[in-house]
Amino acid sequence: MSFSDHSKSFAYPVLVADIGGTNARFALVDHANAPTRMCGKTATAGHSDISSAVRQVVLPETEIKPRTAIIAVAGPVTGDAIPLTNAAWVIEPLKMIADLGLDEVIVLNDFEAQALALPGYSxxxxxxxxxxxxxxxxxxxxxxxxxxxxxxxxxxxxxxxxxxxxxxxxxxxxxxxxxxxxxxxxxxxxxxxxxxxxxxxxxxxxxxxxxxxxxxxxxxxxxxxxxxxxxxxxxxxxxxxxxxxxxxxxxxxxxxxxxxxxxxxxxxxxxxxxxxxxxxxxxxxxxxxxxxxxxxxxxxxxxxxxxxRHPDPALEGLASFARSPDTFAVDMHGRQWTSGRVAATG
CATH class of the missing domain: 3.40.367.20 (Hexokinase; domain 1)
Incomplete structure (x- = not known):
């Protein structure tokens, strides 16, 4: 018996990001069977927004641009503009889609991301x-x-x-x-x-x-x-x-x-x-x-x-979700943005 009546899949590569008040950490999942490919971390204060950070930290590490982004932030996800508690960034998924040519952006709570990592620890x-x-x-x-x-x-x-x-x-x-x-x-x-x-x-x-x-x-x-x-x-x-x-x-x-x-x-x-x-x-x-x-x-x-002891538990949780979304039942309501919405509002 499945928890969901329909299957979920992502367009790869998937960018996963753990955005904290001080640092932002990034990794890529190239396909459903790929290991997590770490891209590094950067100080949020060193960039005007997340799109700038992705361009400088992630894009030089990959020949194929990411098509999906799954992001973890500290605090609730409400509306199309998500301010960070301890940093100047405001996460704007529709702007990310337009800036980076993404098909889809999903924003989750940081401890939801940590929970997603739990079944895979060994x-x-x-x-x-x-x-x-x-x-x-x-x-x-x-x-x-x-x-x-x-x-x-x-x-x-x-x-x-x-x-x-x-x-x-x-x-x-x-x-x-x-x-x-x-x-x-x-x-x-x-x-x-x-x-x-x-x-x-x-x-x-x-x-x-x-x-x-x-x-x-x-x-x-x-x-x-x-x-x-x-x-x-x-x-x-x-x-x-x-x-x-x-x-x-x-x-x-x-x-x-x-x-x-x-x-x-x-x-x-x-x-x-x-x-x-x-x-x-x-x-x-x-x-x-x-x-x-x-x-x-x-x-x-x-x-x-x-x-x-895993060095990047939130990133690993997001990567697990990116590889196998049907393994998890993640509430997407109000936390998922697609390129179709950008076209409709452009």
Whole structure:
């Protein structure tokens, strides 16, 4: 049984692009059986728009111009002009089609792209944390502390993978342990609440460190996430305790999402912070918090957790979709533009 009544195909080559606030990464998929061909990355600030970046970074790498573009952006996709949160670019798919001679442009959420990569991971793409085993053709979840806290599910239904992006990073995060109870009163609230992203992100990590410092009666202030991870490498007690609490809270939130979608296919950690705090994710605190979901501890012990080691997970997810679109059920409504629309509006 197929999830869709009709087949989807793309005109090749397909350009895939992961557009962040600082950098844009590009790759090409030449045909349905081709590997991902990396074209490089460039600073968004170095180009007036995405078309300019494609001309300079991608077109010199290929003799055949791309006919389709599949793009991942941070944030919602609404309308024909999609502004980036932390960059001056505005993604205008109809302008891209006109500028680059494309047949089609599709724009997806960045964590939707990360979810698209999950079924294809193997070998060194991921590093398992703790026990548990992947159950074939079962729900998966990706959670990524970076600038914010990204989250998306990948559901398997009717022989099809269905990515489900959302704003899960804004769920509530309250205290559980005695230590949490002592630290939480010192955490600065945002909008009258403490959400997961307010702690488990690049902006949230210094907020958590300030609370830990007050709790430990220490005169210590960290302004950036990098300063915290670097101090922890030198065994600074405030930084170490901050990352211990961070990892424990990340495990708790990851466990909540695993229960929500029954992610027997695994929970996958990505994002810019994750690779910088590996020792805190593998020292049992993360996994213990993940499994501490009474009365379902036995179930949680069977669900595996992984650190994603693939260098470009969003690009690989988009490339997987480009190669085999019928493997996935991706909502195209309001996120797909074709050359016919350019002709009609020209």
């Amino acid at each position: 070998g060194t793409d991921v590093e398992q944390v703790g026990k548990g085993a992947v159950r074939k053709d079962s729900a998966k979840f990706v959670l990524g502390p970076g600038t914010g806290l990204g989250a998306a599910a990948m559901i398997f239904a009717s022989d099809t993978w269905v990515p489900v992006p959302g704003e899960g990073g804004h769920v509530e995060l309250g205290p559980v342990t005695r230590e949490d109870m002592d630290i939480w009163p010192h955490i600065e609230q945002v909008g009258g609440r403490i959400g997961a992203e307010q702690l488990l992100s690049g902006t949230g990590l210094p907020r958590l460190a300030r609370a830990v410092a007050v709790w430990m009666n220490a005169e210590r202030r960290f302004e950036t996430p990098a300063s915290i991870t670097q101090a922890a490498d030198g065994n600074d007690p405030i930084a170490v305790k901050t990352l211990e609490v961070f990892a424990r809270c990340l495990g708790r939130v990851a466990g909540d999402f695993a229960l929500t979608v029954l992610a027997r296919g695994g929970v996958y950690l990505t994002g810019g912070i994750t690779p910088r705090i590996t020792r805190f994710l593998t020292d049992d605190g993360f996994r213990a918090a993940f499994e501490a979901k009474a009365p379902h501890e036995t179930l949680m012990a069977k669900i595996p957790t992984f650190i994603v």
